[in-house]
Every structure is written in structure tokens, then in C-alpha cells.
Amino acid sequence: MGTKHARELDGENAATQHQIELLRGKLKRKQQELDELLIRSETLHPSAYGALQAQLEAEMEQLQAELNRLT
Numbered sequence: 442m443g444t445k446h447a448r449e450l451d452g453e454n455a456a457t458q459h460q461i462e463l464l465r466g467k468l469k470r471k472q473q474e475l476d477e478l479l480i481r482s483e484t485l486h487p488s489a490y491g492a493l494q495a496q497l498e499a500e501m502e503q504l505q506a507e508l509n510r511l512t
Contacts, residue, residue, distance in 0.1 A: 457511055464508045471501045 475497045482490045 461508060461511050464504055464511070468501060468504045468508065471497055471504065475501070 475494070478485075478490065478493055478497065485493070
């Protein structure tokens, strides 16, 4: 019984680690989107830039919260 439980825990740990890596990748992509948005900011209407920036930052906060929960 102990071995089965250990395997289950190993599987859960591997799944959690995979989820952490996925979240880190998503956060990295969102940061890149935010960086690209900053570069384009001069060509965007200020309200459009602000809305897009706020949306990206909210998405990043959600991803970071989920990452913090897992780690």
C-alpha cells in the first residue's frame, strides 16, 4: 500500500511541476506581449493602450496567483 501511495504522490508532484512550468511559460509570453505593447504605445490611442495594458496586467496577476498557489 505504501508503494502505491508513493507512486500516486510522485504522479501528483510531476503533474504539479508540469503545471508550474506551463504557468511560467504563459507568464513569460504575457510579459513579452506587455513589452511589445509598450513599443507600440506611441501608435495606439491612449485609451486603447491603457485598456490593453490593464488586461495584460490582470491576466499576469491571475497567472502569478495560480503559480504562487502551486509553489
